[in-house]
Amino acid sequence: MFREMRLKNQSLSEAETDEMLRSCTSGVLAVTGDNGYPYAVPISYAYQNGRIYFHCAKTGHKLDGIKNNEKVSFCVTAADDVKAEAFTTFYRSAIVFGRARILTEDSEKKAALECLAEKYSPGLFRQGQSMIEKEWNNVCVVEIDVEHKSGKAASELLDKKPI
Numbered sequence: 001m002f003r004e005m006r007l008k009n010q011s012l013s014e015a016e017t018d019e020m021l022r023s024c025t026s027g028v029l030a031v032t033g034d035n036g037y038p039y040a041v042p043i044s045y046a047y048q049n050g051r052i053y054f055h056c057a058k059t060g061h062k063l064d065g066i067k068n069n070e071k072v073s074f075c076v077t078a079a080d081d082v083k084a085e086a087f088t089t090f091y092r093s094a095i096v097f098g099r100a101r102i103l104t105e106d107s108e109k110k111a112a113l114e115c116l117a118e119k120y121s122p123g124l125f126r127q128g129q130s131m132i133e134k135e136w137n138n139v140c141v142v143e144i145d146v147e148h149k150s151g152k153a154a155s156e157l158l159d160k161k162p163i
Helices: 014-023 061-068 106-120 125-138
Strands: 027-032 038-043 046-048 051-056 071-083 088-102 140-153
Touching: 014 046, 014 071, 014 088, 014 140, 027 061, 038 061, 046 106, 051 106, 061 088, 061 140, 071 140, 106 125, 106 140
Parallel strands: none
Antiparallel strands: 027 038, 027 071, 046 051, 051 140, 071 088, 088 140
């Protein structure tokens, strides 16, 4: 169903890809936008157990896109070191494809918000709980169930021999 990576010798392992998804602090979500145009927007997120979580306002372009088509893609860039003299970039990135859904069960929504709070404000559990309670009625939480993921890096950053 999903394309194979063309430059397989530059692919990262599942463990390396998962670590990149866990450690990056922002990524770009792409949904089907208005009039069939892609809509890509940077977001803060958390990755846990094969799922990506993010929060947003209760209305907006990305939610309209998800409501119209649950299929989304999401990417992160962990390295972006331009080597001007070599006309190349030493990069590490990951992309996922999955299905997004708006969380409606209170327990799921709370767990996702706690996951986000722990990632971005570690050690501030009590304050995070207070913020979750304060914003509960104003926030929408989305979960992306990852169906396919791949990581890739510039060959110069890998210890792999070309295929």
